[in-house]
Amino acid sequence: AQSVTQLDSQVPVFEEAPVELRCNYSSSVSVYLFWYVQYPNQGLQLLLKYLSGSTLVESINGFEAEFNKSQTSFHLRKPSVHISDTAEYFCAVTFARQLTFGSGTQLTVLP
């Protein structure tokens, strides 16, 4: 069985500060890894994904995540956050056509 753990349910951070949202997974087989974001009153949107190749993946709005197989982690980082990054972020893994989500991390960017 596979599972996803997001260690922090709430992350408050000041604008322009760096942020890291942590994600660890457990799986006995290779998986694909995703980060989804849900802005207020909107649906889930894919932020970035790791399928294969380079272990560092980037999104168009400055987020990046690094797949670390030895630590079974896929932490999400951004060097400088904006107010508009306030949202809930979900880490997810997929195997056998199912997407398994973590419990989510609410990122709140403070002015």
Added chain:
Amino acid sequence: EAGVTQFPSHSVIEKGQTVTLRCDPISGHDNLYWYRRVMGKEIKFLLHFVKESKQDESGMPNNRFLAERTGGTYSTLKVQPAELEDSGVYFCASSQGGQGLWNTEAFFGQGTRLTVV
């Protein structure tokens, strides 16, 4: 192009009543998924359609939940009779292709917030 749309956005019903949620996937997407998030916990898989067939319904909590996908287009999820623990946000997602979520993006709807009182 329209995204995944879900109706209604909110629903408040009394325990014992019936509620039907609807999902319209992106046109041409064979894969349709239902997920549920209860009480701010993780988003959990309910079931997966490939066209009109149920590919995997291992996440359906009990027989009070019935999902259909007529003609391989829109899908409905009926809860009958609803219980208090059914409250949560129900998400629908769709994706292209026959491989499910292996390497294709799943597009999610805004969700339906169901409150059972």
